Amino acid sequence: MLGAVPALLTYYWRAKMPETARYTSLVAKDPEKATSDMSKVLDVDIEAGFAKNDQARVSSDEFGLFSKKFLRRHGLHLLGTATTWFLLDIAFYSQNLFQKDIFTTIGWLPSAKTMNAIQELYQIAKAQTLIALCGTVPGYWFTVALIDWMGRFKIQVLGFSFMTASLIGLAIPYHHWTLPHNRIGFVVLYSLTFFFCNFGPNATTFIVPAEIFPARLRATCHGISAASGKAGAMVGSFGFAALVKAVGMKTTLLIMAGISFVGLLFSFLVPEPNGKSLEELSGEAEPEKI
Known part of the structure; x- marks a missing residue:
């Protein structure tokens, strides 16, 4: 019963939150409500015509997820974010x-039979705490500190590149690492x-899809990308142990390096959103062609 309390509180507070101003103005076509919501959230007075001007500035040339125009404008972007x-x-x-299996294989952790x-x-x-404190957590903080300076694309490419290099460095001299002093x-x-x-694609892959697609399709495209990620999580969760059993840890690490390298290549399908408005990125700010 107590476990339901956080979920109920989350539902209550989410119901009290207004929709984003962009959605209300550009998709729901209600600039007055968007202005009112922004005034309440920001606790400032906003002119009633502000959202109308913003709506007029944005192209009304709407297209669907399965349209040729979406495919032409954002098809490769969606392929990039999802892949x-x-x-x-x-x-x-x-x-x-x-991690337990990896550390046991190289002898850093004792065999389960001995404990x-x-x-x-x-x-x-x-x-696992040592890995988190030395790698995972600092990586996120580096992203927080540098993402608006370096940009999403550079951080993602840097992350995939070093993941590839690190995994190759673990795999090729694998026997060397199994020796006690190494x-x-x-x-x-x-x-x-x-x-x-974390100072790379584990941060940027969920940031970029929320920035580069049109407002009316943004959540859908982000959801498609996230669902692709969860599919990858299933593959990794169920496939890693079977792969180690079939080909050994060294080859499995090389395969992980190859997967990271392919991720690096697909990153070039994703545009750099840093320093641009959401309308510029999605193409909604382009004037309509008559």
Whole structure:
């Protein structure tokens, strides 16, 4: 019963929140309500004609998700956002969920047979916390600090590039890392894959789809991209262990590097949204052709 309370509170507060001004003005065609909502949220007086002027500035040339115009303007963008999110989550979730197996394989964690359940839980939690503190969390903070300076595209390309390089660096000299005195080096390099995942595509893949598509299709395209990511998470979650069993850890890490490299290539289908308005990015600010 208590578990339902946060969900109910979330539902209540979400119901109290107004729709975004862009949606209300450009999609619902109600600039007066958009102006009123903005005034309440920002706690400032906004002229009633502001949203009308914004609506007039934006092209009214509407097109659907399955139209030729959408395909021409945003088809490659959607392919890029969906594919990069899909490929990222294969690599990200497979490495996240199977850290225990990876660390046990190289000998950094003892075999489960040598520990009781509490000892195993403690050792796994300690290892995963170390990876999070040294790689995952700092990566996110670097993104927060630098994303508006570097731009989304550069961060995504940088992240996929270093993920590829780090995984190759783990895979090719794999036997070297299994030696007792080299295991810490493996952990450091492995942490870098998580650092550049979060200072990279694990942040940008969910930011960019919310910026580059038209207002009336933005949530739909973001949802398609996110669903592709969850499909990748399923592939990584169910496929990694089977892949390790079939071809070994070294080859599996090389495959993860290849997946990251393909993600890098598909990143070039996605435009840089930094410094541009949502209307410029989506093409809604273009004047209508008569």
